Amino acid sequence: MAPVIRQWEEAGRPISLVMTGQHRNTVDTLFADFGIRAQPRYVYEGPEINGIARMALWLPRIIWRMVWHADTYFPSRRGIIVVHGDTFSTLAGSLAGKLLGMKVAHVEAGLRSYNIFHPFPEELTRLAVFHLSDIAFCPGEWAMRNMEGYRCERINTGMNTIVDSVKIALENSVEIPPKDSYGVISIHRFENIFSAKRLRQIVEMLEYAASQCRLIFVLHPATEKRLRHNKLFERLKQNANIQLKPRMGYTEFIRLAMGARFVVTDGGSNQEELALTGIPVYLMRKATERQEGLKKNILLGKYNFNAFKSFIHQSLQETGRSNTPKLPEISPASIICDKLALYLST
Template identity: 40%
Template sequence: MILIPIGTKAQLIKMAPVILALRERDLPFDFVLTGQHQETMEDLINGFGLVAPAYSLAAIDEADTSVKLATWLFKILKRHLRKTSIIAQKEYHFCLVHGDTMSTLAGALIAKRHGIQVAHVEAGLRSHSIFHPFPEELTRLMVSRLSSVFYCSGSTAIKNIKRLRNNADIVDIGQNTLLDSVRFALSEQFKPPHLSNENDRYCVVSIHRFENISNSKRLRFILESIQGFAQTIKVKFVLHAATRNKLIQGGWLPILEKDDAIELLPRMRYFEFINLISQAQFLISDGGSNQEESSYLDIPCLLMRQKTERDEGMGTNVLLSEYDPACIQSFLESNSEKPPRPAASLDRFSEQPSKIIARDLETRLNNKRTHN
């Protein structure tokens, strides 16, 4: 059986097509929640047509501060590193962890403790800087040490794993599983009407990373840049809960609310967000997943970060701002006046990364049954 611990919505978005592919091949698995975030995942579970989680590893909480995150991690490890853990009572052969969250690390540590092979999805991403981003880069390094199987999306990720583990068991899945998620989100059942005229032009902003919203000076710089963009094009600013809280604390929320060119939107369902950015003039974000989504859709993306661990879109549609005003202004001038257009078709991608993972796991499980 396969254990799939999920702690955040971002993880579930990228793992949903993998879960569907496992179900398609009739492979036994338990999709479980780690309790890291209290944000409901019901919309994603229903939207992707998934089964409900088998159980939770901890009471659902919102680990949205460093102290809360450390407390949650201590509790979950204390409970599930023991032989009395529900995980120890089941016959799991693989633990399929995803990405670089604390849930990824917790899942890998618990699985390793109980003799379960750790298979890492989205393995090999590196920014090569411990502090950009922190603690994600450190988490990636630790999970790479704990993993037995590495599902890598492309040559750069593979090289990064080989530098760390020369004889690593690597499977190249070609693209991130997010490609399958975007495909699903743009299917006929979620497809929106196309924009029709110049007045419909808008850009989308999504800023939520800790290194941006927790640094008042940097947050001010980003928000002032967004205000500058709003003088040229309508801005749809999607607010994560943590971002909204920081805007309230810093006195920014009423300022932005008064700007008629800035529309503040609550964080929306994944399918709605993909359709929103699919017709945007461009995207301003600090999220790695948004970088990937924009590269698949071929939408210009200004990445509000110092470094990125991903190759997708770099040198083509994605520009790393490095918080350089000249770079940001150049991006605005290059992309604000173009006519509206629909996102690029995903037909140019032949890869089906989620199905590659499912086929590989099926082979591994069959091999275990044969040897047993």
């Protein structure tokens, strides 16, 4: 959403930036990366939400707060609540909008895996938000078709706002590092970290990759918590070829990935970002709601160990990839801002 907020601010239009506070410890860095000036209104200001029990208590509480203190979070009821993606924050914002009688616009609408367990619970979250939305900003024709039958206006943004995000990140990176013999790891999805069996399997796969080259494992707080819970954190920490790093800012992560030989991730946004750059990616998932990069530089791994081994070997042998990818000229954030401005002027 950051490129949309940035362009909206540059046009001098008023905005109320409501943050659920789920991942507050990285927000300040993100604001700096994207030059966002708005002062956020936090619905929740406690510790990071990184467990199922905390999430179950947190979600209804923040919805209640947004509705009960609506004047604080939404000064103009004639405005539009704009939500993004498939998180619980997306669902919370959409529900609050409906309860307050406001229009809800969903950015990144129409993405589907057609498998309710992969990704879980994101696939269910998306379906709920589709029903709650008045305006659906769909990143392409495939997403547009997936929104047929829902009672909302569909708008094709051509691609996702990640195009704008990557452009900004590369502009912010003074120097992209040369290709080095390291891989980047980012694992955080519910279905991967809350299954002890699956998490052990992933750790074994990463240990194999570490036997071939150096790894930089960017740890989400929830991932670190589950690794420690399953007594896997020390096992990774003691591996001389695995460097554990805390979750970092957007620009820093893109810069790190641009210098890598490969990336292993379970993130849908990472899939889209890295599809634009051509970096080899092993997607640690059974199914994906996105089409970008599949059968090109993105391998939907389905946890297949043999496919993973082949991916590592091929990635380490690859040469000649450019550090400065040619990105599409389209700006989905501009399309979204123009449409929102038109809605608000009528």
